[in-house]
Amino acid sequence: MTAGHSPRPLPAGLDTEIVIVGGGLSGTLAAILLGRRGYHVTLIDRHEIVPREFRVEKIAGDQIDKMRRIGLLESLSAKASPFSEIINLRKGRLLDRTRELHYGIFYDDLVGTMRAELPKTVQFIAGRVGALEANRDRQRVSIVGQGDITAQLLVLATGMGDILRRDLGIDRRFVHRRQSMTFGFNLKPVGASSFAHQALTYYGEGTSDGIDYLSLFPAGGTTRANLFVFREPDDPFVKAVRERPRDALVRNLPGLVETFGDFEVTDRVSSWLTDITVAENCKRDGAVLIGDAYQTSCPAAGTGVSRLLTDIERLCMFHVPQWMGSPGIGAEKIAAFYNDPVKQAMDAYGLQQADFRRSLTIDSGLRWQARRQVHFSKRRILNEIDRISPNLAAVLRRLKRSGAEAAT
Ligand SMILES: Cc1cc2nc3c(=O)[nH]c(=O)nc-3n(C[C@H](O)[C@H](O)[C@H](O)COP(=O)(O)OP(=O)(O)OC[C@H]3O[C@@H](n4cnc5c(N)ncnc54)[C@H](O)[C@@H]3O)c2cc1C
Known part of the structure; x- marks a missing residue:
């Protein structure tokens, strides 16, 4: 499925308009969205075929809504295993049954399925990027043994182990x-x-x-x-x-x-x-970080895909079209993405959920003992209500969910 936009002519002296380094979920989805808008995009990843690597294996909740919004839910659902009813246990007995659509899918299948959606405006190159240079007008990406690509904008989507950002003077802070x-x-x-x-x-x-x-x-x-x-x-x-x-x-x-x-x-x-890290000093000319390359998430909190989907939606649908409308990608343009209130709220939610899951699981202080008690008791009570009045329980669950969504 392509958006039907035809690419504009390339500015003189450039190989491409946007170069994306890293073709995991973040980089691939960004390439699809930008390619559909008619930009010349070059997507580079170490692997031509995504290897089986352990990352997210189920998509649910706001992630499904966001995939639908960017027009990619259909291809995801065609490849994934859907399931809705989950039996939840604690201390050897039933806590509750929850009903919410999930899609189970291995990460290589997920990214491979998305790569099959890359429009013709996107050129994919298999190769390892060894060095980067970024400035206001022209970005340079060196692919080991394959030469250089130049572009107007560089998107770094190289995941949590990223070291390339150092070439751009970008650090990372360990939150945990x-x-x-x-x-x-x-x-x-x-x-x-x-x-x-x-x-x-x-x-x-x-x-x-x-x-x-x-x-x-x-x-x-x-x-x-x-x-x-x-x-x-x-x-x-x-x-x-x-x-x-x-x-x-x-x-x-x-x-x-x-x-x-x-x-x-x-x-x-x-x-x-998993370490929780956040990129620092990243408001710089020419390059922007997305997904795990910007901020990692605790897998237990299940916010990694929610975060990266927010990143790519805000970047590709809102910021890039504004940036490309005038010459040069200066630090002030890049800063607008990192200062985006929708992105900032999602990033903060990811960090807060990481803390929450950790404290809920292992904090033995009195406050968390009480919170844990309330957290699981509420679920047991809701389960009882569900047995007596499924409609009332559904309304209460909807209210709880909309509260959580408002937080993102
Ligand atoms: C075990 C585990 C379980 C998880 N479970 C969940 C979950 O249940 N729910 C949830 O929402 N999130 C979960 N996450 C988080 C989620 O998987 C990540 O947030 C998401 O995969 C990040 O995608 P990304 O594209 O940013 O990075 P990645 O998927 O890491 O992609 C980075 C890409 O960059 C490429 N690359 C790196 N360096 C170079 C280079 N020099 N040259 C060329 N290419 C390069 C790599 O080949 C890779 O393809 C989990 C993570 C882990 C580790």
Whole structure:
């Protein structure tokens, strides 16, 4: 699907109007949106075919609304595994059942599906970018062994491990080092042809186990497990999950097998240690950072895709069209993106949710003990209301959701 805009002639002396370094979800979606508006875009990524890497594996809530708004929900939903009803457990018993559309999809499938939507105005180059130069009028990107590309605007979407930003004098601040650990693996049922439920979330028992939640859901023709914990990488539990994931889950989450069915883990456990970082000194000529390259998110909070979708919507639909209307991309134009109130609210929400999940899971102070009690009691009460009056429960859930959306 392309927008039908035809590209304008390129300004003299430039290879392209916009060069995007990094073709993960942020860079690919930005390329689609800008290409659809008729800009000449060059998208560069290390990988021609996206490898299987452990990142977001389900899309839900505001992410679905935003994907719909940018016209890409249909292609996502054609490739993903939809599911709605989730059984939620805590302390071995039912907490509640939630009904909300989710799409399970591996990250390589997600980005690959989006790359198939790149319009003709976007040129994709497989290669590793080794150096960058940015200034007001002309940006230079050097691809190792393949020469240079020049452009009017440089978009850096190189993800959380980015070091290229240093070429531009951009630093990053650690908001929280070793914020959380995430594990991902595939399950198959044992002693039955399928699991008892399509999707299940099991919340940790208490502050001592450091487990935020285990999420089981369909993706890519299998049942996927994502486990989010607030533990140090050298913790014995972390080693146990890597080496004997089934035993570690069964020992720490009583009632899991009884509710979901017995299982075996069918592949190697992937794990990821996340630091929360924010780019600093980035209001500079010629270049803009988006997605994880600008700010990372705690996987347990599930805000990474919400953040990057806000970045690309605001950048591509609002700021870039204004910037390209007059010569030069000076720091004052770039600053307008970082100062955008919609972006700032989303970034702040991402940081706040990262703190919230961590404190809700492991803070043993009195205030958080009380908050935890209230948080889970509210859900149990709502579940009871749901049993007696599903309509009233639906209204209360809608109110709660609209409160959370207002915060973003
Ligand atoms: C384990 C895990 C679980 C997560 N779960 C969730 C979740 O449930 N919900 C949620 O919303 N978010 C989640 N997230 C966050 C989400 O996955 C990220 O926010 C999102 O993937 C960031 O996309 P990005 O395009 O900014 O970065 P990336 O996906 O990291 O893409 C960066 C791209 O840049 C390319 N690149 C880097 N350097 C170069 C170079 N020098 N030259 C060329 N190319 C380069 C890389 O090849 C890569 O393709 C999770 C993250 C992790 C790690």
